[in-house]
Amino acid sequence: MPIVVKNLTYKYMRRTPFEQEALSDVCLEIADGEFVGIIGRTGSGKSTLVQHFNGLLKPDEGSVTIDGLSATGSGLKELRRKVGVVFQFPEYQLFEETVYKDIAYGISKLGLDGAELDRRVRKAAGAVGISGAMLQKSPFELSGGQKRRAAIAGIFVMEPKFLVMDEPGSGLDPAGREEIFAYVSKLHRDFGVSVILVSHNMEDVARYAERVIVMSDGRIAMDGAPRSVFRRIDELEGMGLRPPDVLYFIRALKSLLPGIDDGILTVGQAAAELEKWLAPALARVPARAPMASAVTAQALARASVASAAVVAPASAPASEAPASAQASASAQASAKGGAGAG
Ligand SMILES: Nc1ncnc2c1ncn2[C@@H]1O[C@H](COP(=O)(O)OP(=O)(O)O)[C@@H](O)[C@H]1O
Numbered sequence: 001m002p003i004v005v006k007n008l009t010y011k012y013m014r015r016t017p018f019e020q021e022a023l024s025d026v027c028l029e030i031a032d033g034e035f036v037g038i039i040g041r042t043g044s045g046k047s048t049l050v051q052h053f054n055g056l057l058k059p060d061e062g063s064v065t066i067d068g069l070s071a072t073g074s075g076l077k078e079l080r081r082k083v084g085v086v087f088q089f090p091e092y093q094l095f096e097e098t099v100y101k102d103i104a105y106g107i108s109k110l111g112l113d114g115a116e117l118d119r120r121v122r123k124a125a126g127a128v129g130i131s132g133a134m135l136q137k138s139p140f141e142l143s144g145g146q147k148r149r150a151a152i153a154g155i156f157v158m159e160p161k162f163l164v165m166d167e168p169g170s171g172l173d174p175a176g177r178e179e180i181f182a183y184v185s186k187l188h189r190d191f192g193v194s195v196i197l198v199s200h201n202m203e204d205v206a207r208y209a210e211r212v213i214v215m216s217d218g219r220i221a222m223d224g225a226p227r228s229v230f231r232r233i234d235e236l237e238g239m240g241l242r243p244p245d246v247l248y249f250i251r252a253l254k255s256l257l258p259g260i261d262d263g264i265l266t267v268g269q270a271a272a273e274l275e276k277w278l279a280p281a282l283a284r285v286p287a288r289a290p291m292a293s294a295v296t297a298q299a300l301a302r303a304s305v306a307s308a309a310v311v312a313p314a315s316a317p318a319s320e321a322p323a324s325a326q327a328s329a330s331a332q333a334s335a336k337g338g339a340g341a342g
């Protein structure tokens, strides 16, 4: 059964001069097994919304139910088992002497022990790439990314149906972010956990979410498939958001190649799409590496030069166009040839 939010309104500092409406009449359903991204500028109400999913906040108006359980009634304990929440900088909550004990903390509070506890801890640790040797270390010996994975394991060990992550990538370097999202995708894929990923980083959401909810001023402004939401660039900008650069790139190319797929979300998809369009022109570029397998800024730069060449024949005499296409594309290829991959 899903998460059902009906006409949810929430105000901070109610009945004071500082009263602030953080959510206004939000209606939403999240089905089992979904991977939903929630985006929106800072202060748009994302964290306030997801704190209702495990009863940390209670609705002022409207209702929130998870698997039919209300966040207000006696079902709160049961609800917190179903919904695991990983807050921003969860590693600050690591405090035990070993990683093992930290991961086990939540389920030992539920009364689990012995072989069953051990099995669950090792399964959760393994799912996020924490090795047996790492389990015996102090959490303080781990890297930033490892700490965060340990914190996620401490939530995943409870075997929640819904995993809510509020800005899980913040403060990590690109490799650390990548690692976290790879493991979160795995929890979703291999264990069927529903994931609700809150992020102001649209790249992360574009890459991983199957559905995107855009919050603005405490309301849901858009809700749909990533390809339909992200192509609404102007509206997103109006809400203080900047879609991934690759969307701007595709939009610019669309004036040259009107038939290009503008539902593209990642550099990899852009490269594959361009390869289709550019196959004839690129066939004439000597010693070319396959583009889709070398998905780099360099490949895209070459592709964009070649794409200009593809459309050039419309304005240039047909006999001259292939030669100029070949010349400019190969000049670009050799100029970029020694540069490192992006
Ligand atoms: N503890 C709080 N006390 C008062 N106002 C708050 C509190 N937390 C958030 N707010 C306000 O509620 C609104 C929504 O905040 P929040 O849900 O944290 O947004 P987001 O997670 O999208 O950045 C903002 O205007 C914010 O200033």
Ligand SMILES: [Mg+2]
Pocket (backbone or CB within 6 Å): 046, 047, 048, 166
């Ligand atoms: Mg927030």
